[in-house]
Amino acid sequence: MTDLAIRCSDAHVNYLVRSNRQLIRSMIRGQKPEVRVIEAVKGVTFDVDVGESVGVIGPNGSGKTSLLQAMTGLLPLNKGEILVKSVPTFLGVQAVLRPQLTGWRNIQLGLLAQGLNKSEAEDMTNSVADFCELDDFLDLPMETFSSGMKARLHFAVATALAPDILLIDEALAVGDRSFQKKSSERLKEHRSKAGTILLVSHNLEEVRQSCQRVIWLENGVVVADGPADDVIEAYETS
Amino acid sequence: MDLLKVGESLSLSEYLKRLWTHRHFMMRVPLEDLRAQNSHTFLGSIWLVLNPLLQVGVYFLVFGLIMPIDRGVDQYLVFLTIGVFVFFHSQRVISESTRSLVINVGLIRTVHFPRAVLPISATVGQALAFIPIFIVMTVVVLAYGNWPHLRWLLIFPVFIIQNAFSLGIGLIGARINHSYRDLENLLPFIFRLLFYISGVLYSVDSVVDDDFWRAIFLLNPMYCLVSLWRWVMVGTSAGGEVWLATGIWSLLALLIGLSAFRSKETTYGGTG
Numbered sequence: 001m002t003d004l005a006i007r008c009s010d011a012h013v014n015y016l017v018r019s020n021r022q023l024i025r026s027m028i029r030g031q032k033p034e035v036r037v038i039e040a041v042k043g044v045t046f047d048v049d050v051g052e053s054v055g056v057i058g059p060n061g062s063g064k065t066s067l068l069q070a071m072t073g074l075l076p077l078n079k080g081e082i083l084v085k086s087v088p089t090f091l092g093v094q095a096v097l098r099p100q101l102t103g104w105r106n107i108q109l110g111l112l113a114q115g116l117n118k119s120e121a122e123d124m125t126n127s128v129a130d131f132c133e134l135d136d137f138l139d140l141p142m143e144t145f146s147s148g149m150k151a152r153l154h155f156a157v158a159t160a161l162a163p164d165i166l167l168i169d170e171a172l173a174v175g176d177r178s179f180q181k182k183s184s185e186r187l188k189e190h191r192s193k194a195g196t197i198l199l200v201s202h203n204l205e206e207v208r209q210s211c212q213r214v215i216w217l218e219n220g221v222v223v224a225d226g227p228a229d230d231v232i233e234a235y236e237t238s
Numbered sequence: 239m240d241l242l243k244v245g246e247s248l249s250l251s252e253y254l255k256r257l258w259t260h261r262h263f264m265m266r267v268p269l270e271d272l273r274a275q276n277s278h279t280f281l282g283s284i285w286l287v288l289n290p291l292l293q294v295g296v297y298f299l300v301f302g303l304i305m306p307i308d309r310g311v312d313q314y315l316v317f318l319t320i321g322v323f324v325f326f327h328s329q330r331v332i333s334e335s336t337r338s339l340v341i342n343v344g345l346i347r348t349v350h351f352p353r354a355v356l357p358i359s360a361t362v363g364q365a366l367a368f369i370p371i372f373i374v375m376t377v378v379v380l381a382y383g384n385w386p387h388l389r390w391l392l393i394f395p396v397f398i399i400q401n402a403f404s405l406g407i408g409l410i411g412a413r414i415n416h417s418y419r420d421l422e423n424l425l426p427f428i429f430r431l432l433f434y435i436s437g438v439l440y441s442v443d444s445v446v447d448d449d450f451w452r453a454i455f456l457l458n459p460m461y462c463l464v465s466l467w468r469w470v471m472v473g474t475s476a477g478g479e480v481w482l483a484t485g486i487w488s489l490l491a492l493l494i495g496l497s498a499f500r501s502k503e504t505t506y507g508g509t510g
Contacts, residue, residue: 007241073245074347074507083241087350097345098267100274109270112263113349121262154348 003085005165005196006048006071010080013041013066013220040066042220043080050085050164053187053197055211055228057204057235063220064200068167071198085196088165089114091158103138103145103153104129110157124160131156131186133179151175155183165196184210204232245504248352253500256352264355268363286367290374294319310444316472319378321438324467325460327368328404329429334360335408336415337422339506346507353506354499357412361405365397375471384472392470399488400463406491409499416506436460443475456480459487 017036041063048054056064069075071082072090097106097113107128111121129138132152142150152175159166166187175183187197187210201207207214207228214231216224224231248256257264276285297318301307311317335357339346342356380386415421433439435458442455442465455461462484469476 004241069347069507071244072350073504076245076505082244084244085241087242087244089350090348097348098270098274100277101270105270109263109266110349112266113260113345113351115256115259115351116262117259118262118266158348 003050004047004083005050005052005085006046006088006198007083008047008067008071008080009045009082011041011044011067011070011077011082012039012079013063013070013075014039014078015066040220041070044217044220044222045080046215046222046225048196048198050196051191051194052213053191053199053211055207055214056198056200056217057202057207057214057232058217058223062217064217065169066220067217068169068198068200071165071167084165086164088167088198089158089161089163091155091166091168097142097154097157099143100141102141103132103134106142106153107132107138107157110154111160114161116161128156128160131160131182148175148179152179159183159186159190162190162193162195164194165198166190167198167200169200170202180206204236208232247500247503250500253352253354257354257358260351260355263351264359264362267359268366271363272367287370287374290323290371293322294374294378297322311441313382313384313472316379316382316384317441317468317474318439319375320468320471321436321464323371323375324400324464325433325436325438327364327371328400328460328463330367331361331364331401331404332408332411333422333425333429334364335405336411336425338408339412339416340419340422343507353503354409354496357405357408357499361401361408365401368397379471387473389470389473396463396466396470399484400467403459403463403484403488403491406488406493406495409495410491413498413502416502432458432460436464438464441474456483459484459491462487 015038017038044063044067056067058064066075068090070077071084072088074090097109101109104125107125108121111124111128112118116124132138132149132155134149134152137145137149142153145153155175184206191197197210199207199211211228213226214224214228214235215222216231216235224234247253272286273283276282279285281288294315297315301318302315307314338356338360339353346353346356411421411425437445437455442452442461446452446455456479462480465474465476465480466484468474469480
């Protein structure tokens with residue numbers, strides 16, 4: 001019997017949108033301000049085993065990112081529950097640490113933020129820096145980095161501690177080819193050490209290469225969940 | 239095999255333990271930010287000292303040379319310097335902790351850590367930035383012939399109490415500001431009002447002489463803090479009731495702040 005890494009049962013995520021104009025108008029009329037509810041994830045259920053690598057695909061606005069963020073405990077669930085083996089690490093494109101600080105200092109901050117102490121972080125900084133291959137750029141403030149360079153640094157920091165569960169949101173797409181290759185190798189290595197990966201991507205080729213299983217989301221519900229090739233084929237022909 | 243439920247809040251002891259493991263992070267972030275703050279200026283970190291120095295210079299010019307008033311206070315410049323520096327320190331701790339969640343939303347969405355790390359590290363940052371301010375303040379105190387006194391041993395405890403109070407309020411502020419960004423716009427006005435009613439510019443004792451109103455002033459923690467600092471530095475009278483009031487205020491602020499902050503802990507990466 002394999003161990004469970006993630007159990008997601010009937011997860012619902014709603015966003016509440018307050019409109020300013022409506023707030024003032026409704027106050028004048030003495031009504032309650034109207035709040036729009038946007039249902040991003042509407043009852044998603046699945047299990048992921050330890051060591052599995054699952055791709056999540058679907059059109060824009062289908063709830064992929066919301067689902068991933070709910071798994072980190074970032075977005076509260078409105079219904080249902082998500083159980084995990086340990087708190088997942090989230091890796092997204094918009095991830096910024098401290099733009100004014102140099103790459104080196106951002107690496108150290110990123111490691112400290114994950115709960116390392118000073119000397120552990122010092123020890124690890126060099127290997128993370130080597131992995132990003134940013135060399136002299138690491139001496140520059142991160143605000144001067146290109147998006148690909150930021151993604152490299154962030155990927156290196158997030159995977160440095162080999163988290164049990166890694167959630168990746170389009171973060172690999174911005175890297176160049178050699179870095180994509182390098183990062184997918186690291187993910188493979190990570191999986192072989194019983195790491196679990198959820199990968200959101202619009203790059204179906206990438207998903208096919210790094211995941212055995214794919215979940216297809218649309219309008220916040222699961223359309224299909226199965227072997228990567230089958231689901232991707234169905235998605236492409238839909 | 240035990241699974242954790244995502245988004246479930248930790249017990250208080252577990253939370254404090256996690257905060258403790260992040261202590262290196264809490265120290266490093268403000269240090270780096272202080273370094274980065276003045277990195278675009280020609281004089282760099284010298285500004286940390288220059289800033290309070292210029293401030294005292296302006297007071298000296300205005301209240302010492304142009305219109306030498308003392309509002310019934312001995313050594314008005316000393317009185318004013320302590321009042322202003324202490325008040326502004328609390329103001330900065332509270333505003334920076336209040337903004338800390340919003341500023342660091344990128345970090346929150348990226349890395350998992352107890353969110354109280356952010357207001358605490360904002361407080362640590364301001365406490366570090368207070369060191370040069372404190373030195374300037376001490377120089378002013380000495381320059382007017384107030385020699386070091388045994389009371390000075392209480393400087394550090396008073397500073398800790400002040401920061402505990404300000405952090406507590408900042409935690410509440412951060413919690414509110416997360417849902418209602420409006421607070422950020424409102425804060426400067428709240429502090430402006432507090433500034434005038436906390437006896438920063440005048441001696442409360444020379445304005446009120448009945449016990450009822452003096453008790454009312456004790457309800458104002460900023461007044462209490464300013465009074466304590468003046469007593470510690472130059473011996474301006476502050477009775478035991480001021481100590482008591484300040485202690486109660488700090489404890490309450492910290493306890494209420496921490497529980498208010500934690501009640502929304504899991505939502506801080508969201509949209510509010």
